[in-house]
Amino acid sequence: MNAFCHHIKRSKWNLPPSPPEFPIIGSLHQVGELPHRSLQRLAERAGHVMLVHLGFIPVTVISSKEAAEEVLKTHDLDCCSRPKLVGTKLISRGFKDIGFTPYSEEWKERRKFLVRELFCFKKVQSFGYIREEECNLLVQKLSESAVDQSPVDLSKTLFWLTASIVFRVAFGQSFHEGQLIDKEKVVELIFEAETAQASLTCSDFFPIAGLGWLVDWLSGQHKRLHDVFFKLDALLQRVMDDHMHPGRSKGDITDLMLDVMHKQGKDDALKLTLDHIKVFLTKRLIFIFKLNLDTGALTMIWAMTELARNPKVMKKLQVHIRDHFGNNKERITEEDI
Structure with missing residues (x-):
């Protein structure tokens, strides 16, 4: 029956070739913990453009430069x-994030604004x-560690540097201050939100x-997703309330977005809402976590x-910097570069 249905569809739509599949589940049983490798093995048999069915969902897999x-x-x-995945829909509040909004006039307006x-x-x-302030703080801590001759976890140090910069730009608060936000709890929540957004459900x-919804409800996946959403929303609402406080100093990205939202008219094409702002801040939080594995800290x-492994190269770099900026300059700023 499955093969018969496929024959009808192919004769009508001229679909790409598919690997052997089971009824109902399709090729789900052939996708392992590393989906890209599983799909690569299937593509070696079916071709560089192939159609696989993951449950009831048809997926076209492209695996060549030309395609x-x-x-x-x-x-x-x-x-x-x-x-449009269930986890993404929940965390992005109905696909209001620019990365998940379908291509449309609304997407264009939001992109223009950003x-x-x-x-x-x-x-x-x-x-x-x-x-500059965060880099100075880092140099100060490294100097103190040098005096004490204590080891420095460079990976963690550089991660918190980039994280604190992004956090201050978005929220107006350093990770180190801890007035509204507990650093360790935020990291845990960011990990949960990223996992929820990237996870696939039976739905x-x-x-x-x-x-699919029934299976997710029975397995607890539905509850786990909503628990993450409610914790994330509570955090973001505290940030919103703090930024709307009359006596607070202004200047970060959240302030700017709130200001635009309050000043826009009814006919404004952007139609910025609190949900849009919360989704944007959610992405900044997830971005902070991914910095640990992404280009900023990793580079x-x-x-x-x-x-450190090549002292000759380090010496060459030091000579080059001192020849260019001089021996008397203590700090190199962005303007110098």
Whole structure:
């Protein structure tokens, strides 16, 4: 029956080839803990463009340079929207984050706002004092460790440097201050939110007739997702309440977004709401966690590791910096670079 249905669909739509599949579950049983490797093995048999069914959901898998260029460049507008997953929908409050909003006029307006108001060169430069203060604090701590001859976990130190910079820019508060936010609890919550957003549920694979939802409810997955959402929302609401306090000093990204929201008119195309702001801040929190594995901290960690392993290269770098900036300069600023 499954093969017969596939034959009908292929004759009508000329779909890509598929690997052997079971009825109902499709190719789910062939996808392991490393999905990209599992799909690669299937593609070696079915081809660089193949159709697999993950439960009731058809998925087209692209695994060649030519096919990827066709999809991501030639047919970008048809393929640029992301799949609507249960975890993503909950954490992004109904796909209000720019990364998950389907391509539309609403997406265009939101992207314009972010580029114009938040990520422009002028705005990035305005937060230069935060980067300088956090770097100075790091140098001070390293100096104290050198005097005490105590070891320094460079990976953790650089992670907290980048995290604190992003946190201050977004929330106006350093990780080290701990007035509204407990650092350890925030890290745990960020990990839970990232896991919830990236996780796949039975509802994603079997959305018909509530079958997947029932399995998620019985397994506790439904409750786990909502528990993370409510904890995250409580944290963000505390941040919102603090930023709307009359006596608070202004200046971070949250203040800017709240100001735009309060000043916009009824006919404003942006239609910015508190949910949009909370989703944006959620992404900043997740971004902070991913810095531990992403380019910001990771690049510095590997650069320092290689310099420590190669004294000649470190000496060459020191000579180059001193020749360029002089021996009397204690600190190199962004303006110098």
